[in-house]
Amino acid sequence: MNRTxxxxxxxxxxxxxxRQLENHLAAFLDGYNFARRLKxxxxxxxYEAICTAWAKQPDRxxxxxxxxxxxxxxxxxxxxxxxxxxxxxxxxxxDKGLTLVTTAGSDTVKNAKDAGIPExxxxxxxxxxxxxxxxxxxxxxxxxxxxxxxKELADKGDSVEMADPxxxxxxxxxxxxxxxxxxxxxxxxxxxxxxxxYIGSDEMMQSVxxxxxxxxxxxxxxxxxxxxxx
Numbered sequence: 001m002n003r004t005x006x007x008x009x010x011x012x013x014x015x016x017x018x019r020q021l022e023n024h025l026a027a028f029l030d031g032y033n034f035a036r037r038l039k040x041x042x043x044x045x046x047y048e049a050i051c052t053a054w055a056k057q058p059d060r061x062x063x064x065x066x067x068x069x070x071x072x073x074x075x076x077x078x079x080x081x082x083x084x085x086x087x088x089x090x091x092x093x094x095d096k097g098l099t100l101v102t103t104a105g106s107d108t109v110k111n112a113k114d115a116g117i118p119e120x121x122x123x124x125x126x127x128x129x130x131x132x133x134x135x136x137x138x139x140x141x142x143x144x145x146x147x148x149x150x151k152e153l154a155d156k157g158d159s160v161e162m163a164d165p166x167x168x169x170x171x172x173x174x175x176x177x178x179x180x181x182x183x184x185x186x187x188x189x190x191x192x193x194x195x196x197x198y199i200g201s202d203e204m205m206q207s208v209x210x211x212x213x214x215x216x217x218x219x220x221x222x223x224x225x226x227x228x229x230x
Contacts, residue, residue: 004032030126045104061228065188068195069175069219069227074168075108076150078135078143081161087142089167090115099123101131101140108144111169128153135160146174151212175219175227 008028015021033046079087087093093100094117102108104124112122123140125131132153134140142163144150154162180188198204200218 005029061224063182064179065182065185066224066228067178067180067188068192068224069177069222070195070199071176071213071217072220072222073146073148073174073176073217075111075144075172076147076168077163077166078132078145078150078153078160079141079163080135080138081159083161083163085141088163088165090117090144090169091167093117093121093142096141097121098141099139101125101134101143102145103127103131106145107172107174111172112144114172115169132157132160147217148212155212173220173222175222175224177224 005025005028009021009025013024015024037045077087077089079085085092085096085098087096087098090100090112093112094115099121100108100112100117101123102112102125104126109122109124113119123134125134128145128149131143131145135143136157136159150162154160178188178191200215205213205215
């Protein structure tokens with residue numbers, strides 16, 4: 001990797017200041033990590049490979065102990081105000097031949113492919129700022145990420161909103177939970193016992209409602225043990 005960096009910078013360009021080198025190096029690394037697809041990673045970018053490994057690697061369930069799920073998160077759809085294309089599902093985007101934007105390496109990339117959206121109609125960008133801008137300026141008809149990210153962007157944006165209603169891809173939900181060290185199983189068991197009566201209670205909903213958590217985000221009964229099977 002050191003050779004790659006040198007060949008892309010100091011062996012090819014002259015820099016008048018150290019700051020110029022730093023800026024060019026940062027730009028090169030961003031391009032390499034987020035845009036360059038590598039054969040050794042089966043066509044993924046380094047960033048996509050890391051995200052995929054984290055999302056799909058079952059070994060993590062052997063390295064830490066997870067509580068039962070605290071929520072069920074699905075994807076959501078960000079659209080221009082008024083939802084001019086009348087989009088309420090990935091199927092709508094596919095059938096109308098439109099472009100969907102998401103962040104590189106997110107689960108949405110695979111979910112869009114599974115829904116039949118052509119690869120050249122799935123725009124992958126580096127982060128949330130680029131994601132939001134793509135929808136605002138019309139480079140993409142809609143954008144999709146997890147529910148809370150889309151809700152936050154919609155709440156802050158003045159020209160975008162969440163598609164409502166939206167039918168998320170079937171069987172593509174995420175289930176966040178807390179992780180503890182393997183020797184803390186007793187603590188996790190005690191937490192899970194309290195969770196049985198607390199999850200979905202009025203007390204809980206009053207506490208988390210200000211963050212956008214609603215009853216549609218409550219766990220659906222899926223168990224951590226089943227999720228760890230992959």
